[in-house]
Amino acid sequence: xxxxxxxxxxxxxxxxxxxxxxxxxxxxxxxxxxxxxxxxxxxxxxxxxxxxxxxxxxxxxxxxxxxxxxxxxxxxxxxxxxxxxxxxxxxxxxxxxxxxxxxxxxxxxxxxxxxxxxxxxxxxxxxxxxxxxxxxxxxxxxxxxxxxxxxxxxxxxxxxxx
Amino acid sequence: xxxxxxxxxxxxxxxxxxxxxxxxxxxxxxxxxxxxxxxxxxxxxxxxxxxxxxxxxxxxxxxxxxxxxxxxxxxxxxxxxxxxxxxxxxxxxxxxxxxxxxxxxxxxxxxxxxxxxxxxxxxxxxxxxxxxxxxxxxxxxxxxxxxxxxxxxxxxxxxxxxxxxxxxxxxxxxxxxxxxxxxxxxxxxxxxxxxxxxxxxxxxxxxxxxxxxxxxxxxx
Numbered sequence: 001x002x003x004x005x006x007x008x009x010x011x012x013x014x015x016x017x018x019x020x021x022x023x024x025x026x027x028x029x030x031x032x033x034x035x036x037x038x039x040x041x042x043x044x045x046x047x048x049x050x051x052x053x054x055x056x057x058x059x060x061x062x063x064x065x066x067x068x069x070x071x072x073x074x075x076x077x078x079x080x081x082x083x084x085x086x087x088x089x090x091x092x093x094x095x096x097x098x099x100x101x102x103x104x105x106x107x108x109x110x111x112x113x114x115x116x117x118x119x120x121x122x123x124x125x126x127x128x129x130x131x132x133x134x135x136x137x138x139x140x141x142x143x144x145x146x147x148x149x150x151x152x153x154x155x156x157x158x159x160x161x162x
Numbered sequence: 163x164x165x166x167x168x169x170x171x172x173x174x175x176x177x178x179x180x181x182x183x184x185x186x187x188x189x190x191x192x193x194x195x196x197x198x199x200x201x202x203x204x205x206x207x208x209x210x211x212x213x214x215x216x217x218x219x220x221x222x223x224x225x226x227x228x229x230x231x232x233x234x235x236x237x238x239x240x241x242x243x244x245x246x247x248x249x250x251x252x253x254x255x256x257x258x259x260x261x262x263x264x265x266x267x268x269x270x271x272x273x274x275x276x277x278x279x280x281x282x283x284x285x286x287x288x289x290x291x292x293x294x295x296x297x298x299x300x301x302x303x304x305x306x307x308x309x310x311x312x313x314x315x316x317x318x319x320x321x322x323x324x325x326x327x328x329x330x331x332x333x334x335x336x337x338x339x340x341x342x343x344x345x346x347x348x349x350x351x352x353x354x355x356x357x358x359x360x361x362x363x364x365x366x367x368x369x370x371x372x373x374x375x376x377x378x379x380x381x382x
Contacts, residue, residue: 079326079327079344080326115343116330
């Protein structure tokens with residue numbers, strides 16, 4: 001803030017409403033503690049000090065969907081689990097985001113078209129960011145997370161023109 | 163008889179040291195008794211290290227299993243594994259049994275194993291007697307075989323699906339189940355099976371890849 005200190009008197013900061021709201025949204029994302037398969041190991045690793053997802057404002061994984069606003073689908077989604085995922089997604093409060101992590105969550109991966117695997121989690125819930133890989137490294141997940149923050153930056157509170 | 167209570171209770175008070183050859187003789191005695199009492203049972207040494215396996219039909223399977231599990235000479239008191247297999251012209255349920263002597267911690271030298279293979283000839287409605295009253299550990303394994311291979315275990319108290327969804331249609335590890343996709347409609351699945359039955363049986367393994375097997379809802 002050194003630059004601003006020289007230019008302005010204290011107490012005044014000009015920005016748009018969209019900017020300040022989006023800044024608040026993207027700086028405090030609370031992911032859901034929800035790992036399905038081997039991608040979850042990489043997701044856990046992304047929160048450890050070596051990779052440190054906390055640098056981007058998402059260090060607290062909540063164990064209840066009612067306190068979370070990001071679902072990282074990390075693993076193979078089968079038909080038995082699909083109903084549970086839909087239920088968890090509906091329990092999350094509004095302004096919720098979904099990251100599909102890994103080949104299985106994107107398209108079924110190596111298990112595509114088998115008898116018990118959903119061909120991509122986007123068939124049951126809307127997905128914002130896809131992170132490819134089998135499994136993706138933690139850096140890839142962090143990259144997808146930053147892309148999700150860019151998405152949030154482009155949101156607006158203004159009513160759309162008719 | 164009455165050996166099953168001893169499994170839970172303390173070991174016998176004076177366990178006499180028995181050498182492995184004694185256990186081999188006991189196994190031979192049991193096999194001799196099986197040969198005399200169950201003439202329809204055939205023997206085939208098909209497991210590792212020449213372990214004997216008894217091949218039995220569904221009618222005498224339960225009485226043979228009761229004899230193996232509860233005899234006084236060498237009771238096979240431990241069920242190691244249950245496997246169900248679709249062999250295209252019949253089904254097989256294989257029980258891997260072991261006899262664990264009481265109070266003997268060093269297992270590998272002193273226990274005997276045997277296989278019990280139940281052959282089910284009826285392909286349309288496969289059914290086999292449940293062994294849950296002899297070995298309670300068969301509970302989940304028989305449910306899994308029912309779930310994936312579709313073999314009904316008569317006498318099982320709680321025969322439900324265990325791995326797949328309750329609404330799942332069909333049994334996916336049967337050889338005539340389509341290799342690709344999930345089938346929500348039982349009638350469509352049966353029509354598909356009838357249509358492809360001849361082709362499936364002509365291919366002896368029935369594992370050739372056919373892209374036409376994809377149900378329309380699964381083409382992306």
